[in-house]
Amino acid sequence: MTDLRENDTTDYDLIVIGAGPVGENVADYATKRGVRAAIVESELVGGECSYWACMPSKALLRSGHALRAARRLPGAREAITGDLDADAVLARRTAFTSGWDDSGQVSWLESAGIALIRGEGCLDGPGRVRVGERVYTARAVALATGSVPRLPDVPGLADAAPWGTREAASADHVPPRLVVLGGGVAGTELAFAFASLGSAVTIIARHALLSREEPFVGDMIAEALELQGVDVRLGVSPTRVDRNAGGVVAVTLDDGTAIEADEILVSTGRRPNSDELGLDAVGIVSLSVDDTMLVNGTDWLYAVGDVNARALLTHQGKYQARAAGEAIAARLNGTAVCDEPWGAHVATADHSAVPRVVFSDPEVAAAGMTEKDARDKGIAVRAVEYDLGAVAGAALHADGYSGRAKLVVDEERGVIVGATFVGQDVADLLHAATIAIVGEVPLDRLWHAVPAYPTISEVWLRLLEEYGRPE
Structure with missing residues (x-):
């Protein structure tokens, strides 16, 4: 394969195609380690999450959540005199997108020392990216183009x-x-x-x-x-x-x-946004990657975030991006320890420890595997559940609190491999579950992680009691 480390005539060390949160993080982490990086974007710097997905959708949801939460509490309920002001909610949503103006994000790129190239980027050969009539060269290229919606084949749709x-x-x-x-x-x-x-x-x-x-x-x-x-x-x-x-x-x-x-x-549903990237120009059939996000079969091309189809979530893409940015810098600088299984610059948590939240009402917060997922993988598991509404902190949080919690335990190793919580404001319970799963904290140690009283987190104690204290 081509040794791009010997090429000192390239326009950049790294070109990233896609300036969403994932692409920004790849470029940022590489730049902080001395890599000359450029990022290519055809729309708004900040990407789908900032302008058309995560941020505006959660802004649309928040006001309704707050109103219903108040209505669940005597005293607050009586103070409410009307319904949501839809225009005000839409205006707040628009504020979170900066009116679909990316000048703030562009200023951040400039301050970080990352060059911005406006236009549609596609591969034009190893280490070559075409934008319009211009071809830019780099020692490494990272694809961070996200995903696009699937439109079902329904007549007339x-x-x-x-x-x-x-x-x-x-x-x-x-x-x-x-x-x-x-x-x-x-x-x-x-x-x-x-x-x-x-x-x-x-x-x-x-x-x-x-x-x-x-x-x-x-x-x-x-x-x-x-x-x-x-x-x-x-x-x-x-x-x-x-x-x-x-x-x-x-x-x-x-x-x-x-x-x-x-x-x-x-x-x-969504699918990786890879159709117009020119993969055929470099003989790439699949964007399967290793844990540094290096595309298998290449030594210069990376695919990070939704485009590699490992875990289509913004936070997981940013996690991959941090690993990829450091791996790219280490390889280009000749200091790589990422080529070994125990290397420092790898992303592994998206194999089986992915945290996810649905901002519904009640919220859904889950990490790791479901019970079915674990059994399908051949893991000997035991699952325990508990009524969140029976926890003192939940009862204080809202009258008639309705919720449920579940842990999936690998019986052989004595560690949690999956956790699910449903209830008002349960998203803040999730990171504790994620740490327990990623850290493979033994259940006999979790007994000594004492939840504060009276909080909803007391459900951790109740779940452990349901499971039974280790001998």
């Missing part, structure tokens, strides 16, 4: 001008009626958001909601949506979608029923 998650998160109005197609994380969250803003929402899913999580999760979220007036249709699929001249969308389902709405939001 593409012609009906459906919203994707991008259009929903940046919407300038609240549709009176909204159909959400897809019961995954984004579809579920946006169903909660628009229901709280006043839309009459119908959510359609072929399976249970959040079907990749523990089975009780989907049941609890479906019940919560129905309590907010959402029409939850499970086990059905659309057979046709039409939008008439007046703008009304008609969705025909395979159970023979039909739904009319003003907008249809499609959230049926």
